[in-house]
Amino acid sequence: MKKVELSLDIEDACVVISLVSAVACAEKKHPGFVNTPEQAVSVLGEEFGEFAQAINDKDFNKAENEVLDIMAVCTRFLKAKTKFQEGLSNGCN
Secondary structure, eight states: OOOOOOOOOHHHHHHHHHHHHHHHHHHHHOTTOOSSHHHHHHHHHHHHHHHHHHHHTTOHHHHHHHHHHHHHHHHHHHHTHHHHOTTOOOSOO
């Protein structure tokens, strides 16, 4: 596995750490993720709906958690790109 070194300010580092944690939790809770890109869109839509509801409820702690769930779904989609279709790479293999 290739390693990358990054220099981040503390706020960005906290976001990255939160995302890595959200992905790890999602992978533990739902180890199979999805079988098709369309299923990923469905999961993403569900998470976005929960985010919108939290915003409508003015529950910003829940909204933050839902944003992390959205980011985790997107990250898992990118990690599964070869499972779905070749050619989605951005060069960071």
